[in-house]
Amino acid sequence: MCIRDRSIIVSSTSDEQGPVYVLTLTTVLDVLTRCLAGEIDLDDLELWANVIESRTDIDYSAVEGVIYALSNSEQMGELDKSKVARLVGLLII
Numbered sequence: 749m750c751i752r753d754r755s756i757i758v759s760s761t762s763d764e765q766g767p768v769y770v771l772t773l774t775t776v777l778d779v780l781t782r783c784l785a786g787e788i789d790l791d792d793l794e795l796w797a798n799v800i801e802s803r804t805d806i807d808y809s810a811v812e813g814v815i816y817a818l819s820n821s822e823q824m825g826e827l828d829k830s831k832v833a834r835l836v837g838l839l840i841i
Contacts, residue, residue: 767807771800773839776811780836783829790827794818814839 779796782788788796797818800808808815814835817824825831 766805768805769807771806771808771811771815773811776814777836777839780832780839783832784836790829790832793832794821794827 779788779793783790783793797815800806800815801819817831817835818827821827
C-alpha cells in the first residue's frame with residue numbers, strides 16, 4: 749500500500765449522516781489472513797484499524813473488539829503475527 753492509497757482511505761467525501769459502509773467479520777478475517785500471509789504489513793494493519801476507529805461513515809460494531817485490539821498497542825501490547833493468528837483463531841470459533 750503506498751502513501752497515496754493511505755490518503756484515499758483516510759479522506760472522506762461523504763456528506764451523509766451515519767455509516768455508509770459496514771465492516772463485516774468476513775472482511776476482517778480476510779485482512780488478518782492477508783497479514784499472516786505477508787501481503788499486509790503489521791504497521792499497516794494497525795494503521796488500518798486506527799483509521800476504521802476514526803471514521804464515522806464506517807459501522808464496525810460487529811468487530812469492535814478486534815479493531816480495538818489492533819489499534820491500541822499501548823493497552824493490548826505490541827502487535828505481532830502470533831497475536832494476529834490468535835485473533836483469527838478466536839474469530840473463526
